[in-house]
Every structure is written in structure tokens, then in C-alpha cells.
Amino acid sequence: MTPILETARLGLAYPGFDLRDIDLSLAPGSILALIGPSGAGKTTLMKLIMGQVPPSSGQLKVAGLSHPVDLKEIRSRIGYVGEDPPFMPNKRVGEIIRFAAPYYSRWDSARFNDLLREFDIDHRQKVQNLSRGRKSLLSLALALSHEADLLLLDEPTAGIDAHRRRQVLRLMAEHVADGTRSAMIATHQTDGLAPLADRLAILHRGRIVFEGETEEILASWKWLRYRDGAVSRELEEALVSRESGAFGNRGLIRTYPEVQADLEGARAAGDLQVGNASIDDILISLTGGE
Amino acid sequence: MMALVKKFGLFYLTTAMTFFFLCAYSLAASAPNFPFLPAMFLPIYLSNAVAMSERETGDPLLGVLPISPGEIMKVKFSLAFILVVVSWLNMALFTALQGLPPAMAANVMKLNTIFGIIGLILAAAFQYGIHFFSWGAFHKVIIGFAAVSGVFGIAFFVGLAKKGLNYPGGFPLIPVLETIPGFALGILVIIAVALYHLAYRRGPWNPRRQYAG
Numbered sequence: 268m269t270p271i272l273e274t275a276r277l278g279l280a281y282p283g284f285d286l287r288d289i290d291l292s293l294a295p296g297s298i299l300a301l302i303g304p305s306g307a308g309k310t311t312l313m314k315l316i317m318g319q320v321p322p323s324s325g326q327l328k329v330a331g332l333s334h335p336v337d338l339k340e341i342r343s344r345i346g347y348v349g350e351d352p353p354f355m356p357n358k359r360v361g362e363i364i365r366f367a368a369p370y371y372s373r374w375d376s377a378r379f380n381d382l383l384r385e386f387d388i389d390h391r392q393k394v395q396n397l398s399r400g401r402k403s404l405l406s407l408a409l410a411l412s413h414e415a416d417l418l419l420l421d422e423p424t425a426g427i428d429a430h431r432r433r434q435v436l437r438l439m440a441e442h443v444a445d446g447t448r449s450a451m452i453a454t455h456q457t458d459g460l461a462p463l464a465d466r467l468a469i470l471h472r473g474r475i476v477f478e479g480e481t482e483e484i485l486a487s488w489k490w491l492r493y494r495d496g497a498v499s500r501e502l503e504e505a506l507v508s509r510e511s512g513a514f515g516n517r518g519l520i521r522t523y524p525e526v527q528a529d530l531e532g533a534r535a536a537g538d539l540q541v542g543n544a545s546i547d548d549i550l551i552s553l554t555g556g557e
Numbered sequence: 558m559m560a561l562v563k564k565f566g567l568f569y570l571t572t573a574m575t576f577f578f579l580c581a582y583s584l585a586a587s588a589p590n591f592p593f594l595p596a597m598f599l600p601i602y603l604s605n606a607v608a609m610s611e612r613e614t615g616d617p618l619l620g621v622l623p624i625s626p627g628e629i630m631k632v633k634f635s636l637a638f639i640l641v642v643v644s645w646l647n648m649a650l651f652t653a654l655q656g657l658p659p660a661m662a663a664n665v666m667k668l669n670t671i672f673g674i675i676g677l678i679l680a681a682a683f684q685y686g687i688h689f690f691s692w693g694a695f696h697k698v699i700i701g702f703a704a705v706s707g708v709f710g711i712a713f714f715v716g717l718a719k720k721g722l723n724y725p726g727g728f729p730l731i732p733v734l735e736t737i738p739g740f741a742l743g744i745l746v747i748i749a750v751a752l753y754h755l756a757y758r759r760g761p762w763n764p765r766r767q768y769a770g
Binding site for chain 1 (some may be wrong): 560562616617618620621622623624625626628
């Protein structure tokens with residue numbers, strides 16, 4: 268099955284920043300969460316995929332179409348919500364859509380109008396009168412209304428409340444539910460992502476430092492809380508984000524399934540507790556909390 | 558494509574109409590140096606049209622929609638070209654309506670053509686400047702060019718009027734224009750149009766030229 272998104276050693280270098288060796292493959296029906304600290308290169312990668320900036324190295328394909336030759340067709344297959352909603356403040360919602368819709372052969376007006384109703388946005392409203400969050404939702408409505416093969420969401424929930432955030436994540440999940448489309452979401456806010464994202468990629472200083480299946484990652488990364496001597500010195504040294512205090516010791520292990528059997532004794536004796544790690548825990552341990 | 562033409566074309570259209578009415582007014586009012594005046598102001602009008610329409614071409618929505626940068630540039634280059642051609646035809650019409658002696662009319666048309674060529678060069682240069690330096694940085698150059706040219710143009714014609722060198726015979730460029738053969742100017746036009754087309758075709762917005770690796 269052709270991946271919806273495929274990059275090979277993709278890179279972009281400019282003074283002060285170097286995004287490099289980005290190898291990603293996104294299968295139909297899957298969601299990739301791209302997480303990383305500010306300035307890691309998430310937005311730059313999104314812009315590269317959208318063809319808003321040309322790469323300085325590597326290859327990039329969307330739905331089997333190659334950048335840059337098929338850029339126009341590629342953009343018609345992508346639903347993009349950028350960090351800054353791309354609307355001129357003096358335009359009305361209706362004007363924007365009248366201009367944009369004819370460029371999409373699979374434009375679905377009914378779907379767009381439904382989404383506007385769901386987001387409480389009126390056609391007659393001027394962009395300058397919409398809040399930051401509403402502008403993002405308008406951008407999302409545009410992205411979801413042309414049956415895009417790839418949904419690219421760059422901080423789509425910035426400036427919106429928790430209720431709307433859930434709504435955005437639900438719509439993203441619904442979009443890929445039929446198994447023919449994919450989504451990639453770049454965000455700081457990892458809350459609620461784990462059950463939705465099939466894959467996680469952590470971007471740090473322009474490089475993917477970690478990538479894998481979310482389920483597998485969360486099964487492998489665990490918090491260990493233990494008393495002195497409950498785990499071997501070798502294992503203790505392998506722990507990351509290690510802390511010791513009055514409560515005892517704790518640290519994150521990356522390979523829990525491999526050592527699970529060895530730890531059963533300590534666990535049964537009450538000298539060790541195992542807890543789930545969050546995506547934030549993993550991010551912080553891999554990026555040093557930057 | 559038509560949606561883009563509509564979006565960007567408004568300011569080119571209003572510029573062409575303003576230029577037309579300026580010529581018509583100058584003709585009706587028998588303004589001094591009229592036959593030569595419009596040509597020298599053509600680059601300024603062109604700069605204004607580019608500057609005004611660039612607000613629309615800078616619409617960030619264009620970076621999201623399935624429109625290639627080459628397509629956007631095609632519309633921008635085409636509109637600037639059409640503006641120059643329409644302005645040249647406009648000046649030719651009013652030169653004909655003046656009923657000038659043939660030799661003088663030929664000189665006026667030579668000047669119109671020279672400024673048409675300058676207009677094309679400027680239009681291409683503006684697009685390259687905007688592309689490489691961004692509209693945010695380069696708009697000062699375009700607007701500055703229009704303002705400075707306008708001041709110099711007005712000073713030039715006021716100076717001529719003060720010296721009593723009025724239309725039509727007193728225009729100081731006439732001796733120079735008389736030495737330029739018409740066919741040479743024709744060849745220059747062909748070269749300018751070819752270079753203009755090449756500037757569009759070979760520009761960095763061409764997708765095959767955008768990516769290094």
C-alpha cells in the first residue's frame with residue numbers, strides 16, 4: 268500500500284537552523300504525532316511538506332506524488348492547518364471560501380457549512396473579528412472539507428479551550444477512520460494524544476531523535492519507583508530522569524518488557540512500583556526538558 | 558487561474574483606467590508637453606499597480622491552496638505585461654488623436670516605446686526583488702522608486718515649462734529620439750519581450766529550479 272507521506276533524508280538548512288535526515292513514512296489510516304520543544308523544527312517540517320519552503324536535501328512524496336513537480340496536486344491532497352491561520356484580516360469568511368473552494372476538485376460545501384455551524388462561525392464574519400482559536404477552527408474547516416488524503420495540523424489547538432481541543436482531536440480521528448487517509452499533528456499539548464496517535468515522532472534540534480508505534484512506546488517506557496537495592500545497579504544506571512529523595516528512588520525505563528520478569532520479585536515484595544509514563548515524560552527525558 | 562486574475566487584476570485595471578483618464582484629461586486640457594508626459598510616468602503607474610496588487614498576492618492563503626508558485630508568477634507577469642501593452646496602446650491612441658506632424662508623432666511613439674521597454678524591465682525586476690527579498694523588505698524599494706521618480710518627473714516638466722520649452726518642439730529629448738531608427742526600436746521591443754518571458758520561465762519559482770537535492 269502506498270504510504271500517504273514518505274520522506275527520505277529530507278532536510279532544510281538556513282543560518283542558525285538545520286533540519287536534517289528526516290525519514291518518515293505514514294501509512295493510510297494512521298495518525299502521526301510530531302512532538303518536540305519550541306524551535307525543534309516542527310513548523311519547518313510542516314512547511315516543507317506543504318511546499319511553502321523548498322528543501323535543501325532529500326525527497327518528499329505525498330500520496331505517491333513527488334515534490335516539487337506535483338506540488339499543485341499535492342496541495343490539493345493536503346488539508347493544512349498552520350500555526351498562523353492564513354487569512355487576511357479584512358476578508359469575510361464567505362469571501363475566503365468563495366476564493367478557495369474552486370481550487371479543490373473534491374470540495375464539499377455541505378461538510379464545510381456543517382463544520383462552520385459546529386464551530387459557531389458565520390459566513391458574514393470578518394476574520395479580524397474572530398478570536399485566534401476561531402481562526403484555527405476556520406482553517407480546520409477548510410482543511411476537512413476537500414477530502415484531503417493527508418491532514419497536516421500544526422498546533423491546531425493553540426488558543427482554543429479544552430472542549431474545542433477534544434472536538435479538534437475527534438474530527439482528526441474521524442477523518443482517518445475509513446483507513447484511506449492519514450493525519451500528522453505537531454503539537455506541544457500532548458494531553459489526549461496517546462489514544463489517537465498510532466505513531467509518535469520526537470523532533471529535537473532539527474532531527475527526529477525518536478520514532479515508533481505509540482502503543483509499543485507506552486508499553487516500553489515505564490516509571491519505576493523503588494527502594495534502595497530493589498533493582499540491579501546495571502538497570503539503575505540505564506534509567507533516565509532518575510531522581511532520589513525521601514520518597515525513595517524513581518526513574519524511567521525504556522525497555523520495560525525486557526526486564527519485567529526480573530523485576531517481578533521486587534514488585535511482589537513491595538519494593539518496586541511500576542507506573543505508566545506520559546508522552547510528556549518521554550519528551551522531557553529525550554530532550555533534556557528544553 | 559481566472560480567480561487569481563480577478564484577485565490580482567483589480568489594481569492593474571484601476572491603474573490602466575487612471576492612466577487612460579490622465580491622457581484624456583491632458584489631451585482635453587492641452588497640457589504642456591502632453592505627448593511626452595504619459596510615457597515618462599508609465600513606470601510610476603506600473604510601480605503603483607505592482608505595489609497595490611502585491612497586498613493581494615501576499616495573501617497567505619495562497620501558500621495553502623493548490624496553486625503552484627509558478628502559476629501565481631504567471632498571473633503577475635501577465636498582468637504587468639498587459640498593463641504595459643494597454644498603456645502603450647493608450648498612448649498611441651492619444652498621440653494619434655493629437656494630430657501631430659508625422660515626424661513629431663514618430664518621436665513621441667519612440668519615447669512611448671522606450672518607456673514601455675523600461676516598464677517591462679522594471680516589472681520583471683520588481684518580481685525578482687519581491688521573491689528574493691520578500692514583499693516586506695522590497696516594497697520600500699518599489700514605493701521609494703515611484704515616489705522619487707514622481708518628484709523628478711514633475712520637477713523635470715515644471716523646469717521645462719519655466720524655461721518656456723513647452724510642447725511640442727521644445728522637448729529636450731527630441732534630438733536624441735530623432736537619431737534612433739524605428740526598426741532598431743522594433744528589435745529592442747522583441748528582445749525585451751523575449752527577455753521578459755525568459756525572466757518568468759527561468760525564475761526561481763519554477764518548480765524544477767526550486768530544489769537542490
